[in-house]
Amino acid sequence: MSMPFYVAPEQIMKDRADYARKGIARGRALVAIQYDAGIAIVAENPSNTLRKVSEIYDRIAFAGVGKYNEFDQLRVAGVRAADLKGYQYSRADVDARSLANQYAQILGQTFTHEMKPLEVEILVAEIGVDAAHDQLFHILYDGTVLDEKRFSVLGGDAEAIAGRLTPDLSSTPDLALAIKVANRALSGPERNLVADDLEVAVLRRNGARRAFVRLDDAEVERLLAN
């Protein structure tokens, strides 16, 4: 009987993490920014049909970067979990924290037990009754959950993007400024992204039951222009 070569657990984890990080870095990044009436999520996404940002529940949005089929599967699982919980209990009982924890379980489980980790980073955002109760949960490929404030950056080159974002966000911006700042940070010094390259959606704190609204290219263009 042949024995498999011994590989140290540290090495296995490191290899898996490198593999996941490489996969995520190949895709394009996205940012979420808290603005004066909600949360804006801006993704670099040339496709108008394969979405990175979508609605999970009344006040909860989902965003993913990395491998599309993998984060889309997580998105659908989130919609199912939220709708089931809302049906069996009440709509008020569906919350981002619980979803984030469930996502973290799945990502962590896959990272340690499966051949291949999921090459994704996801964001679960929820708007509260006021800005102080807004939540941004950033979940990494290994199940690490980060509870972030004011803004969140997902994807390859996240540090550089966050670096460009921070000086522009000294106070809470309005929607137009949030999108401009996000666009500048995603573009970087050498490129100039236009409305067509961006996918923008917001969670709007305006009293409507379903807070999630997609902004079309014309609207984004208008907001970037003024």
Next chain:
Amino acid sequence: MAMPFFAPGDNPGASFLDLLRRTGVEPFAAGEVGRVNVPHATTCVALRFGSGVVMAGDRRATSGNLISHRSMEKVVEADRFSGVAIAGAAGPAMEMIKLFQLQLEHYEKVEGMMLSLEGKANQLSMLVRGNLPAAMQGMVVVPIFAGFDTATGTGRLWDYDPTGGRYEEKEYVATGSGSLHAGTVVKVGWRSDLDEDGAVRLAVKALWEAADADSATGGPDALRGIYPVTATITSNGWARVDDARLASIVEELLAEQRARNGGGQR
């Protein structure tokens, strides 16, 4: 509650009902032998006008000869461009509305786009059929469905039978114990050139006449400020007609009645 994950070939897709069953929740009552006496909800109408549809329903629920609820909402928004109105056993009817709303929203979120209006009507058909075992025990639920078809730019409406049979109508539909009276009033008053205001008035009048002749249908209750739930669905989506406007329409109806009686009392 665990997050539901399924293998690719074994996936409930965008169906919320299938998802419920797969997670061990049966949404419909099982067909046990026997009958129960439950509150019933009554008359609803829907009619087409130039730019959309109007739906209206009275507010009464009855248990035998008793009024069990005075301010029920039997006409509800199914999603932005459609509404559903329900007559029959109140409990299963309300549950059916809840499931239907959830199904439409669930589909929209999972698939990233709304169902077609025809698709929504078909979904409701399946819910009515699912209720058939309960209907056999007296818990019949008969909805009407109306909406604005964004693909064709017109209002459309359907009525159903207790087996889930679905019939699209061109002018109006009515359901419930007072549907014969309400339907007749709409039938006589309906014209192809009705505008929104005319359609709303006609719907309110139809319910008023139904309440006048059917004890299970509630009339407008000025004392408590309860008026029929009335809503329009056009290219701008679902819009509820506010109570102040309904109160003035009812006031005009009363004046019309008094004039009909020659101003005297009977």
